[in-house]
Amino acid sequence: MKYLFIINPAAGKQNPMDVLGEDIRAACERSGLDYEIKLTEHQGHATEIAHKAAEAATAENPVRVFSVGGDGTLCETANALFGAEHCELGCIPCGSGNDFNKTFGTKEEFLDVEKYILCPSVAVDGITSQHMNAINICSLGLDANICDHANRIKENNKKLSGPKAYNKAVVKGLLGRIYNTLKITIDDDRVIEGKYLFSLAANGQYYGSGWRSAPVADPSDGQLDFIFINKMTRLRALTVIPAYKSGKYFFKKKYKNILTHIRGKKIRIQSVKPSVVNIDGECAAINDITFEVMPGALRFIVPQSYIDARKNSEEK
Structure with a gap:
């Protein structure tokens, strides 16, 4: 070997x-x-x-x-x-x-x-998509905007740690558009529409320098965890983000009304406006993207x- x-x-x-x-x-x-x-x-x-x-x-x-x-x-x-x-x-x-x-x-x-x-x-x-393949997590929404900002911050300050760059990017992200209007099709037969703060297709549990936002994802189960957090005010977002970052939001009743969690093999996301997508930390602007699991x-x-x-x- x-x-x-x-x-x-x-x-x-x-x-x-x-x-x-x-x-x-x-x-x-x-x-x-x-x-x-x-x-x-x-x-x-x-x-x-x-x-x-x-x-x-x-x-x-x-x-x-x-x-x-x-x-x-x-x-x-x-x-x-x-x-x-x-x-x-x-x-x-x-x-x-x-x-x-x-x-x-x-x-x-x-x-x-x-x-x-x-x-x-x-x-x-x-995870496969028409842009590139990924091994961890793909996302749209405030988190993808934050990722995009963090990448730019780190490019301009090489000595800044990932978590510090990400925290700075959170502040910048909250000052811009914090939600996306999406049409989501799961496994070709289930359609949901809405305005979402966060939208994830997760293989692993962590992203964004330690955010455990998909705490029950299993990279070996042949499925992806699709997680959606509903649109909310900036003020409430500030209170939700710490729980979302730690993963505790997933298990608390008070967040159930803003959380949608579905497991599946394929997801198509169509955005009304051009939106930033994060694919394992690489960011691009899209209107329509499909993610599909590659089992094993x-x-x-x-x-x-x-x-x-x-x-x-x-x-x-």
Whole structure:
């Protein structure tokens, strides 16, 4: 088996190669692994590197590909591995968010390089759309506008952490249009229409640098969690956002009248006005977009604690 580490030197506050390069080398040497480290040089390069590795992988010589960077690097790497045989994907977190990992374990578990690179993998779903594929969460509404603002803030201030950039973006987002008027079609046969503050198609539980807004999403269940939060005043939005961020809103009765939660395999979202869509942190303006689950699209390397927790849950 080959171990490939794709490091994005631009991720996070410090060059991940400087922070983790020696740890990766030492861990691989101690375990006697066949490994290679490659640095990305431009946007989309992680996809190119991972695609070449996937093409070379065989049953006799499979490959474990580790994204070493942030959510953007992970999304790029995953896009090359969806549907690829004899490949597994891992993520060593060095970015400002690393939200997909949070569904499976703590940051410390993923940063314990020597243990993590030898951990087992589980089949996880992906999300496909006409724009790009995703592994975590796609959204429209105030959150997508915030994501767009956060991306611009981080571009202008590289030293600002993801959570701080996101908090600044929340303030900016609340000053603009905070809802979208949408027609939503789920699995081609269920239609709902309304004005929504947040609209999610979730595979993972976390996004936006730690917002646990899809707290019951399971990336391995072959479905997506569709979550919609009704339009409200800015004043009420300010009181709802903390609960939405923590995930507590999902379980409290007082929020049931603003929450719609549906599980399904496909969703088409049509917006009356051009709206910003967030696809794993990448933003674009759309009027009409369809998201569909890709069941068991790849295998993701997870901490042993996640495997143990699932086993205990299944035995109960």
